[in-house]
Amino acid sequence: MDNNHPKLKIHYHSLLGSKSNNIALIIFLFLTVTVILSLFIWSPPYFSIFQTQQIIQCSNPSNSTTGFEMTPKINIEDELELALAKASMGNKTVIIVVINRAYAEQDLKGDTTMLDIFLDSFWLGGEETRKLRDHLLIVAVDQTAYDRCQFLRLNCFRLETDGVDFRGEKLFMSQEFIKMMWRRTLFLLDVLKRGYSFVFTDMDVMWLRNPFERLSKNETEDLQISTDMFFGDPWNKNHLINTGFYYIRSNNRTIALFDKWYSMKDNSTGLKEQDVLLGLIRGGIIDQLGLRVRFLDTKYFSGFCQDSKDFKAVTTVHANCCRSITAKVTDLRTVLKDWKRYKKIMSYKRFANNVNVTQTFKWTGHWGCWSSWKVGNNKTSN
Numbered sequence: 001m002d003n004n005h006p007k008l009k010i011h012y013h014s015l016l017g018s019k020s021n022n023i024a025l026i027i028f029l030f031l032t033v034t035v036i037l038s039l040f041i042w043s044p045p046y047f048s049i050f051q052t053q054q055i056i057q058c059s060n061p062s063n064s065t066t067g068f069e070m071t072p073k074i075n076i077e078d079e080l081e082l083a084l085a086k087a088s089m090g091n092k093t094v095i096i097v098v099i100n101r102a103y104a105e106q107d108l109k110g111d112t113t114m115l116d117i118f119l120d121s122f123w124l125g126g127e128e129t130r131k132l133r134d135h136l137l138i139v140a141v142d143q144t145a146y147d148r149c150q151f152l153r154l155n156c157f158r159l160e161t162d163g164v165d166f167r168g169e170k171l172f173m174s175q176e177f178i179k180m181m182w183r184r185t186l187f188l189l190d191v192l193k194r195g196y197s198f199v200f201t202d203m204d205v206m207w208l209r210n211p212f213e214r215l216s217k218n219e220t221e222d223l224q225i226s227t228d229m230f231f232g233d234p235w236n237k238n239h240l241i242n243t244g245f246y247y248i249r250s251n252n253r254t255i256a257l258f259d260k261w262y263s264m265k266d267n268s269t270g271l272k273e274q275d276v277l278l279g280l281i282r283g284g285i286i287d288q289l290g291l292r293v294r295f296l297d298t299k300y301f302s303g304f305c306q307d308s309k310d311f312k313a314v315t316t317v318h319a320n321c322c323r324s325i326t327a328k329v330t331d332l333r334t335v336l337k338d339w340k341r342y343k344k345i346m347s348y349k350r351f352a353n354n355v356n357v358t359q360t361f362k363w364t365g366h367w368g369c370w371s372s373w374k375v376g377n378n379k380t381s382n
């Protein structure tokens, strides 16, 4: 599977190395004091939340020599509860997107960011998608991304990893990149445990229509996940999943799935979490846990690996099968141009019902992404 889309580009200014023992000591003391204080101060409901966190930590003892644990700080917990409640739809459903500086801040040469393009798609999608903006929860892994999110008056949550700031760029699949991925998985497990179902979306997914109209409402379906290639049968477990877009319901089975997924953290050297989940599926986890997993059709949940041929049906477009952020930005802007062109034509009545016009509508080639695979273009990101 050559689907090396960058979930995040992460750079992290190392404060580890020789100082790691000191930092470990400080963090340990800090946690101890916080724990003791919280025993005295906190009322029973918070106490039980705290216990849940401890269980996560105990069942996944990480042999971290770097001096920080993957467990969220306790005082962040109620902030998360607030953020979730604020972003939630009536039925305890939110849309989660994780952002870092590389996606939020313009570099010197750029004139837009992935975050801008992502939000543009909600605007261009029309009434249906505009209202979904209120239900977006932007999870910022560094301060710059958080500030930008606040500036745009979105629902923002700052995800910290005990004092470590995942700033700026980091090479794809580096140690820190993978650490961030797993931190994210733990966070999502936490959200499920709090009883929230969610759509997880990468920022390089354009929301052209309201996906809730296309996702199955059948409550027996635990997970509905996008694919790079769709083979025709939504229950065929051999699909190449893409964790860039999925809808998951909070229940025992899905919590068990994410628990298992996260527990592979220390046992999956060199693999990104998407490949680990794919491995679990190949290993039969779906049947073991009694999960119902629907694999989504690219006709609706499209991507650069396999374009939807149907403009009347397409709901989201993911810049997968693409190697660099610059290429994604270029090609996604073209996607939005195509979409505007389509909407314009549809606004003329005599074309709207002409099957010939709608059927011959095609996406412009994803030239940036295609050429991002050429030799010599392999230096960084993804």
Ligand SMILES: *[C@@H]1O[C@H](CO)[C@@H](O)[C@H](O)[C@H]1NC(C)=O
Pocket (backbone or CB within 6 Å): 061, 062, 063
């Ligand atoms: C942690 O590492 C030590 C030595 O490297 C090993 O003996 C121990 O089993 C590890 N613990 C866990 C939980 O992996």
Ligand SMILES: *[C@@H]1O[C@H](CO)[C@@H](O)[C@H](O)[C@H]1NC(C)=O
Pocket (backbone or CB within 6 Å): 089, 090, 091, 093, 212, 213, 217
């Ligand atoms: C949750 O509520 C929203 C808004 O009312 C709706 O669009 C969506 O389909 C609901 N989700 C489920 C799973 O019922």
Ligand SMILES: *[C@@H]1O[C@H](CO)[C@@H](O)[C@H](O)[C@H]1NC(C)=O
Pocket (backbone or CB within 6 Å): 218, 219, 220
């Ligand atoms: C949901 O799916 C199950 C399994 O296919 C089916 O038995 C049930 O009738 C469906 N429920 C609804 C409301 O469609």
Ligand SMILES: *[C@@H]1O[C@H](CO)[C@@H](O)[C@H](O)[C@H]1NC(C)=O
Pocket (backbone or CB within 6 Å): 252
């Ligand atoms: C699932 O959760 C319910 C509570 O919501 C609990 O009563 C039940 O025992 C759980 N089932 C399993 C298999 O864990």
Ligand SMILES: *[C@@H]1O[C@H](CO)[C@@H](O)[C@H](O)[C@H]1NC(C)=O
Pocket (backbone or CB within 6 Å): 263, 264, 267
């Ligand atoms: C971790 O990997 C080892 C060796 O590859 C294997 O024996 C063990 O079962 C794995 N643990 C889990 C939880 O999959």
Ligand SMILES: *[C@@H]1O[C@H](CO)[C@@H](O)[C@H](O)[C@H]1NC(C)=O
Pocket (backbone or CB within 6 Å): 354, 355, 356
């Ligand atoms: C669509 O195209 C076919 C030939 O390609 C033509 O016969 C037909 O009349 C066209 N339909 C409309 C509605 O223009």
Ligand SMILES: *[C@@H]1O[C@H](CO)[C@@H](O)[C@H](O)[C@H]1NC(C)=O
Pocket (backbone or CB within 6 Å): 375, 376, 377, 378, 379
């Ligand atoms: C990147 O491409 C250069 C040639 O342009 C090649 O020498 C190098 O090995 C490649 N690096 C990787 C990681 O593929």
